[in-house]
Each structure stands twice: as structure tokens, then as C-alpha cells.
Amino acid sequence: MAGNVVTRYENVVKSYGALTVVKGLNLEVRRGEFLSLLGPSGSGKTTTLMMLAGLETPTSGRILLDGVSIEGIPPHRRNIGVVFQNYALFPHMTVAENLAYPLKARRMARPEIGSRVQRALEIVKLESLAERRPAQLSGGQQQRVALARALVFEPSVVLLDEPLGALDRQLRETMQLELKQLHSETSVTMIYVTHDQGEAMTMSDRVAVFHDGNLLQCAPPKQLYDEPESAFVAEFVGENNRLSGTLVSRDGEQGSIKTDAGMMVASRLSSKVRIGDQVLLYVRPERASIGVAAGTCENRFEARVVDTIFQGDHTRLRLDFPASSHFTVKQNFFADTGPPAVGDRVRLGWSAQALQVVQA
Structure with a gap:
């Protein structure tokens, strides 16, 4: 398993004076995966990314890259590509010159620089725009250039800090x-930082959810x-309906909860929940039924629209x-009858398997 891990955070803490923004982080990033760090503003996700990039330093703990601690290694020697939300392209350089810059900084030979730039442009489908400057490109094209520049020197990891945040929804x-x-x-x-749950769910192999530094x-x-x-x-993560109650009985993974x-309410249970525990119950809107379909559910109630x-x-x-x-x-779908009207009484139901239960 160790050979499959490209980056490891071990008990990493980051504090600014009395404020701790990352609290004892332990996380492994697998080689070749797309991992999203998801959370609201101030949750610690961007600081987690910047410590790996070398733009922030852990207060304690350590970060390993390919099994080696990166403490004391400057950012430009970490073999990590970074894409920022504002793209950070050099406005006075052409697209090709922007891509060549990190290669020149690594003192690569001119023929190698040329072939790598060309390959990177092909990957992001911008070969025809090599001589344009950033101001002559659309937001989506600038994003592609920033990605190409992060990939051009074949890094171990590419870090992306909310790179799509400045684009309109459709783009x-x-x-x-x-x-x-x-x-x-x-x-x-x-490794991709975002506060947009839909974005994380769409692209990721795994999603790491952060809250209050944890x-x-x-x-x-x-x-x-x-x-x-x-x-x-x-x-x-996603939309949920929340109820609250107490677990009054359980039989293996099934239990009864009094709201x-x-x-x-009948529900499936995790092993962590015990009889007498105060619990929160969650039902996804798309996993609840109304009308005839609700009649086959273990949990059935009368409700008003x-x-x-x-x-x-x-x-x-x-x-x-x-x-x-x-x-x-x-x-x-509501067959030929259409949806119920406001004020109608309807049968509401959901299965025990549709219910998510966590300790309050």
C-alpha cells in the first residue's frame, strides 16, 4: 500500500497564533487519484493544500511526498504543479512562453522545452493559440493554459485551488x-480544493470533507x-431532510427510533449507534415517496402539501x-394526474434503507 501513496499528512497542525486552522490532520493521497478537499470557507482545506505546495509551513506534524519528508524543501524543488483561481499567468508572455517558463527555471535543454510545451498544448487542445497572450483568451482558455503550465514539467502532484470559481456556471x-x-x-x-459539493462529486475519486480545521x-x-x-x-453534501429522536430498540443493523x-420510524443503523442514544435522521428528498408509491414503504405518514x-x-x-x-x-413523474395541489393531504413514505442515522 505504501507504494500506492504519493502524499501523506501525519498529525499535521497549522496555527496562526491562538487560531488553529488545521487540527491534527491524517490523510493519504493515492497515486493517480483525483481527490477533492471540500468544505466551507475557513474549514482548513486551502491551508492543507498550501502546506503541500510549500507556501505554508506546518506548525507541527509532517508531510511526506513519495515517502520523503518535504520539510525544508523550497516550493520550486517539490515537483508539484499548482493552479490558482486567478490563473497567475504572465500577461506579457505568450501562451507558449508561459508554458516554457517553469521548464527554463529547471534549466532544461531548448529542444526538450519545445517538445514538452507542444505536448502540453495538445493535451489541453490549445495548439492554435500558442502565440496569443492571456488577455486575448477567454476565461476557459486561460484556465486551460494554467492547467497546461502545471502539467508541462510532469509533476508528481497537481494542486488546484478553486480553479473554476471565476467562471460562469455553464462554462x-x-x-x-x-x-x-x-x-x-x-x-x-x-488534489482539488472547492466549496462546491456538486463540483467535488462530479470529478473526484474520493472527497475529503473539512469543517472547522478537522x-x-x-x-x-x-x-x-x-x-x-x-x-x-x-x-x-447534497440535500437532506432532518428529523430527530431516540433509538429505542435495535436488531443487528435494523432499529426503531421514536422521533x-x-x-x-424503522431504520438501518450503523454500529456506532446504541439504544438510548439521541440521534439525527436524514432522508434524501429523492428517496422519499408520496401517494401510491408510499404505500409499500416501512415508514408511512400523512402529510399536507x-x-x-x-x-x-x-x-x-x-x-x-x-x-x-x-x-x-x-x-x-406524476403519471396523468399531475402533482398534488397546495393544501392536499397525501401519504408520505420512505424505506428503512433510505434513512441515514447519526448520533446527535
Whole structure:
């Protein structure tokens, strides 16, 4: 396993005076993977990235790159590519000159520089723009140049600090797919910082969720979505309906929970939850059903429709029932009858397997 790990954080702490922004971080980054560091502003994700880049220094702990501590190694000798949100391109240089700059700094021979620049331009499909300057490029093209410059010297790792944040939504979504394809073609290890959960879920092999300087969970996107290990992850990654209650019985991985409103709910359980524990229950809007479909669910309740919003590929309903006054359901199809109207009484249900339970 050690040979498959390109970067390792070991008990890394970063403080600025009395403020600790990274708290005892232990994290392994696998060779060739796309890992996203996800969290709100101030969660410690960018500081984690910058310590690896050499632009910040750990207060304690150590960081290994290819099994060697990088303490004391200057940034330009770490063989790490970095892409910033503002691209940091040299405005007076052409695209080709921007790409050649890190190679010249490494004193590579001119023929080698030329071939590497050409290869990098081909990877990002900008061969025809080699002689243009950054000001003559669109935002998406500048992003590609920044990526090419980070890849041109064949680094061990490429670090990306919210590189799509300055783009409009449509271009950002296009660049997400292009970046994912680029990673697939190059197999370079990429560590990507973002506060956008959709971005992280779209591109990543694994997602590391940060909050208040702590790494809460690191897992593949589907596991993170289906099996959150904390209330913060359950609420930050995707949309969720939250109920609260007490675990009153369990039989293996199944249990019964009495909600604070007095309703009994059947649920799957993790091994961490014990009888008598105060728990939070989460139901994804798309995993709840209404009407006839709710009749086959283990958990069934009567609810009143408060609001309906047509959103193209689905209709979003907000429901009111004893355990929640703002329960959201997403339904893709309503046969010939159309969605229920505001004020209608409907049957609401979800399966025990659809419920996520964490300790309160």
C-alpha cells in the first residue's frame, strides 16, 4: 500500500497564533487519484493544500511526498504543479512562453522545452493559440493554459485551488467534465480544493470533507452521499431532510427510533449507534415517496402539501407533517394526474434503507 501513496499528512497542525486552522490532520493521497478537499470557507482545506505546495509551513506534524519528508524543501524543488483561481499567468508572455517558463527555471535543454510545451498544448487542445497572450483568451482558455503550465514539467502532484470559481456556471460545468477527462488521460495525481459539493462529486475519486480545521470523512462520492458519518457531512453534501429522536430498540443493523414528535420510524443503523442514544435522521428528498408509491414503504405518514415547484426534470414538494414542517420531496413523474395541489393531504413514505442515522 505504501507504494500506492504519493502524499501523506501525519498529525499535521497549522496555527496562526491562538487560531488553529488545521487540527491534527491524517490523510493519504493515492497515486493517480483525483481527490477533492471540500468544505466551507475557513474549514482548513486551502491551508492543507498550501502546506503541500510549500507556501505554508506546518506548525507541527509532517508531510511526506513519495515517502520523503518535504520539510525544508523550497516550493520550486517539490515537483508539484499548482493552479490558482486567478490563473497567475504572465500577461506579457505568450501562451507558449508561459508554458516554457517553469521548464527554463529547471534549466532544461531548448529542444526538450519545445517538445514538452507542444505536448502540453495538445493535451489541453490549445495548439492554435500558442502565440496569443492571456488577455486575448477567454476565461476557459486561460484556465486551460494554467492547467497546461502545471502539467508541462510532469509533476508528481497537481494542486488546484478553486480553479473554476471565476467562471460562469455553464462554462464551469463544461470545464469540470474536461478536467475529469484530462485527469483520465494523464493519470496524474490531482488534489482539488472547492466549496462546491456538486463540483467535488462530479470529478473526484474520493472527497475529503473539512469543517472547522478537522477532516470529518474521506470517501468516494457515492459512499459519502449514502453513508455520512456525521451530521455536518449529511447536511453539507447534497440535500437532506432532518428529523430527530431516540433509538429505542435495535436488531443487528435494523432499529426503531421514536422521533421527538412521538412517531416511530424503522431504520438501518450503523454500529456506532446504541439504544438510548439521541440521534439525527436524514432522508434524501429523492428517496422519499408520496401517494401510491408510499404505500409499500416501512415508514408511512400523512402529510399536507405546503408548496409545489416545477423544476423541469422533477417537481419539488414541501410537506408539513408532525415530525417536520418543511419536509422536501423530489418527484420525477406524476403519471396523468399531475402533482398534488397546495393544501392536499397525501401519504408520505420512505424505506428503512433510505434513512441515514447519526448520533446527535
